[in-house]
Amino acid sequence: MTHAGGPTGSVLALNCGSSTLKAALVDLPSGTRRVTVLVESRGSGPARLAVHRGAEATEDTIDAGDHAAMVAAVVGVLTVGERRDLLAVAHRLVHGGAQVRDHAVVDDAVRDALEDAAGLAPLHVPAALRALDAARAALPDVPHVATLDTAYHRELPEVAFRYAVPEAWYADLGVRRYGFHGLSHQSVADQVAGRLGRPLASLRLVTLHLGNGCSAAAVRDGVSVDTTMGFTPLEGLVMGTRSGDIDAGALAYVAGRTGAGVAELVEVLNHESGLLGLSGLSHDVRELTEAEAEGSLPAALALDVYCYRAAKAVAALVVPLGGLDALVLTGGVGEHSARVRSGVVGLLTHLGLTLDDELNAVHGLAVGGVPGRISPPGNPSVWAIPTDEELVMARAAALLVG
Template sequence: MSQEWVLVLNCGSSSVKLALVDPDSGERRLTALAERVGTSDAVVRLRRGDAEESSAPDDSSARGVVAHLMAALTHAERDGLVGVGHRVVHGGSQFSAAVVIDDATLVDLHDLVDLAPLHMPANLLGIETARAELPDLAQVAVFDTAFHQTMPPVAYRYAVPTDWFDEHRVRRYGFHGTSHRYVSVRAAEMLERPVEDLRLVTLHLGNGCSAAAVRGGESVDTTMGLTPLEGLVMGTRSGDVDPGLLGYIAERLDLDVAGVIEALNTRSGLLGLSGVSNDMRTVCEAADNGSESARLAVDVFCYRAAKSVGALAVALGGLDAVVFTGGIGEHSPAVRRQVLSHLSVLGLAEDPEANADHGRHTGGRVSAPGDVTAIVVPTDEELLIARDTARLAR
């Protein structure tokens, strides 16, 4: 098999995603999604070309599901592999780029579990299983946080006691870094300008949302912090709230801190405001049908996103372009329209025809001509993970 492939693995707490990616062309030979991992209802859906099949793994544990997916690879696919790329949620302060995983790296990764206890155990399980199943291949960790390690202290430090930072690693890390890195480079290509000359705000809007200030190809600030809960309004996450809310609502609802954090993570955001759904499509439909709570949810979502653009323009010292990406950013002209309506102060205005057309496939400009541009750039985190992996493996 002359073509080379990278196996991209993304292990979550209840799902596992796998893709066989050509790191040069971006072609997918195979994609797979396992859902309801760890339950008796676990199911694996695998697609090669136009053919799709579903199966139930004999072992529904996360380790069993990953092994099941590995076993689905043909001999030819295994022969063409150059490496395995793992999406890893947290790299702490020590990982500022993708790394080849060895025993010492694994020790460092286990030390980061406390910073992301919901995600890191699943990420590590995927790494350990893939190392056992494919021991002769380079395993590469690509971190959600790495791109933001270029932030200066003024952006990443909280105004909290210094020993919290020194002893407990309390600082802003940022997430979605692989997406922000990919779309900032792709935006420069689409704008036909060197990324080194650009000041971008990248808006990753999906069920999880974050914005980043990217100057000269490097992140100088972002909206997520110690955890992915900080920042913009999201599908089920609140984004920024007054920290005093934790004590206030805990006392009135007889909750502990973990209970309040759980509610802010899973019952807030679009779902909490609208009372309808965490899916922007459903919320927009309800708003159009007269739901005042759904309309408020959309309004708050767009207002907060636009406000973050203004704040990050300060971090950049100016603004050349706003980049929309993620499921909502790429596919919701209505959200883009409303965000842009708030940004006239920065010289942005919607081009209605372009905004209606772009974002479905290749993306493109959605703003009227001016000194500042708004564009849609479809993200491709799997491709960037594949390219990082191939570069290090080769």
């Protein structure tokens, strides 16, 4: 993480989703956001364009049906001076595959290697590459940097990243655990160290990113030493529409009974499972929480399984840490759902984790307290902290080109 005295200038961070593009123009070394932009596709109709520049906020609808048009909209928001002063453009890539293991300045060779990894995260990487190509064409005189969600987990020990499969699968095909959400895990690990007033290298943390995608990471000595996602973002926790862990034998059984192929089954596990599959109602925690309050047993079951699997993962990740100083929850659900936070932490009292119910209810925004803390004084502590992936991306890019 680069602090005051590091590279100076502005970095445009592009965080690409399947139907959205979030952008932030970040000044360094301060980390101040000069401009933030959200382009959100609404299917076949016009896209929503929301721009914040300082205290000014505007919203409009534009014709941006693909990621190239979204990038053009973002670049069009920037002034001539802002484009001229760009130090770099940082692009979030969920997966770099076996060839691109760390953040990298994009040239044609790196671009080709990222293309080879697209099949490992088909929900994310192809869209990000379309945005990358459009941005390189629109801003050809600026270095472009691929900032990888997998990079934060590149120092996983072999005992954590190896699967118990034939050696040839690993040596010849690269089948191993990579881990994801690294930009988010790094962001909140850095932030909680500052709020605790302790060096990150002295802390044993579990960071829990909960949203439509979910993962947990064990952070020791400032690096990730284990995590729940694996070869693809499908492994691990129950997610919005993703199953998380499932016995591979179940897939063989379903294939035999239904005639479904591997691709079809993986599609179901990615898009029709998780909270949506369990509840039969929704993948959205907000909607399920409302349904639970109205007496829906399927909604209650889905939320309970979601919380149970997350809590079980937290407890397991204490093993590589050898203890626990803090649990940090982030992501759309981790930051905003008091119901989920209490559901997770309530299963972890044997680790000394408890919640302050009043702080949890206001998501750690207590007047006069330390922002983000949702547990009583003492150790270990529990936190709800908004992630800032774009700041991590900007600082990583600046380090490479600055």
